Amino acid sequence: MSALVAEQIGRADRPRCKVHRDAEIQVWHDLLASIEGTDWQRRTVCDEWDVADIAGHLIGQAEDVLRPWTFPRRYLKAKRVYPGIPRLDAHMMVQADEHRGTPPAELRTRFDRVWGKATRTISRYPELLRRPSLKVEGIPGYDRLALGYVHDILLARDLWMHRDDVCQALGRSFDAGPYAGEIVGQVMYDVVDGPFWGDRPTVVLELTGQGGGTYRLGRDEPVGRAAVDAVGYMRTLSGRDDAPVVSGDAAAVDAVSSCRMPF
Numbered sequence: 001m002s003a004l005v006a007e008q009i010g011r012a013d014r015p016r017c018k019v020h021r022d023a024e025i026q027v028w029h030d031l032l033a034s035i036e037g038t039d040w041q042r043r044t045v046c047d048e049w050d051v052a053d054i055a056g057h058l059i060g061q062a063e064d065v066l067r068p069w070t071f072p073r074r075y076l077k078a079k080r081v082y083p084g085i086p087r088l089d090a091h092m093m094v095q096a097d098e099h100r101g102t103p104p105a106e107l108r109t110r111f112d113r114v115w116g117k118a119t120r121t122i123s124r125y126p127e128l129l130r131r132p133s134l135k136v137e138g139i140p141g142y143d144r145l146a147l148g149y150v151h152d153i154l155l156a157r158d159l160w161m162h163r164d165d166v167c168q169a170l171g172r173s174f175d176a177g178p179y180a181g182e183i184v185g186q187v188m189y190d191v192v193d194g195p196f197w198g199d200r201p202t203v204v205l206e207l208t209g210q211g212g213g214t215y216r217l218g219r220d221e222p223v224g225r226a227a228v229d230a231v232g233y234m235r236t237l238s239g240r241d242d243a244p245v246v247s248g249d250a251a252a253v254d255a256v257s258s259c260r261m262p263f
Contacts, residue, residue, distance in 0.1 A: 003204045003216040009189040012182065017152035018123055020179050024159035025115045027177060028058070031163060032108045035170070040104055042169040045240050046162075051169055053096040054162050055107050060095025061155060062111075062118035071134075074098075088136050088262070122151045141195045142262050153186055154263075161234060161263055176231055180211030184230050187237065187261075188215045196261040203252040207233060217255075224249025226256045238263035 012020070032055060040052040049057070064071045071091075078090035085093070102110070130148030145154070160176075160183055167174040184207060191197050202218025207230035216222060226248035228236075236244040239260055246253045 003214045004185075006188040006192045006215045006217050007219070009185050011149075011189070012152065012186055014123070014148075014152060016182070017156060018119065020156040020183055021119050021122070021152075021159070023177055023179055024156055024163065025119060027175075028115075028159060028163060029108075029112055031166065032111055035104065035166075039170055044165045044169040045235075046165055047093075049096060051166050052102070052104070052107065053100060054166055055111060056099025056102065057092050057096040058159060058162060059099055059107070059110050059114055060092070061158060062114035064095075065118040065121055065151065065155075066114060088142070122155075125151065153190075157183060157187070157263060161238060164231060164235070165240075174210075174231060176210035180230070181213055184211040184234065185213065185215075187234060188213075188217070191237070191259065191261060192217055194261065196259060200255040200259065201251060203249075203255050205252070205256055206248075222252070223255075224252035226252035228256065234263075237261050 035051060041050050043050055044054060046054060060070075060074070064074070074094045075087060075091050078085075078087055078094045081097075082090035082093055099107070099110075125148075127148075130151070131146060133144040133146045134150070135144055136142050160180075164174045164176075188205075197217055200218070201223040202216065202220040204214065204216050204222045204225040206212070206214045206225065206227040208227055209229045209231060211230040211234075213230070226246050228244055228246040232241065232244055233246075233256070235241040236257070237260060244257055246257050248256075
């Protein structure tokens with residue numbers, strides 16, 4: 001299979017991003033409806049969060065879309081409550097904090113309500129308001145984030161990856177969905193479009209399983225090939241799993257295994 005040059009993938013357009021986002025919102029509705037009892041308190045890979053905390057964080061993401069003033073309020077609060085933690089991470093922790101203790105039935109209802117409104121709001125945002133960038137402290141490579149990029153790319157990615165976190169915590173299989181390959185492709189584009197691949201050599205990366213595809217990372221002649229499960233590699237890139245099962249040529253395996261980027 002020929003490799004897709006990652007830097008030539010380009011950014012997904014707004015209508016396609018809405019398809020990704022809305023698909024994830026629907027699957028999350030079904031997932032939350034299926035969680036009962038003590039499963040809400042199951043610990044996840046996300047620091048000190050349990051399943052309910054992840055739902056609270058995601059609700060907070062949608063609230064920041066609907067009420068833009070909540071973002072700077074939480075951002076300032078994060079500095080005070082979680083000093084020493086990268087501000088964007090701390091901001092997300094505040095989102096979860098503010099919904100902790102919410103009864104499950106209310107979490108479900110609130111998730112559906114705020115995300116239904118948020119995705120419609122994003123779709124109606126005029127292009128001029130999507131261009132301003134947010135200054136982000138403490139996350140190299142994401143020092144400034146254009147609002148349109150956050151809405152189109154990061155929110156769907158966050159919903160998708162956290163759904164896997166919850167499935168793992170519950171001991172369930174993860175259905176990456178019909179658009180997983182497109183979401184993963186956008187991650188591959190970000191890896192080389194930003195500073196994350198850095199001075200690593202050019203490699204051919206075969207992502208297997210759900211969301212899989214073959215990509216060339218870098219511009220030069222590849223030093224080798226590596227293969228790894230696609231969803232598993234997203235977990236590695238995002239810092240969730242530092243021991244990926246990568247096979248292939250030694251130089252390529254080392255380059256692939258050591259790369260990280262914020263999700």
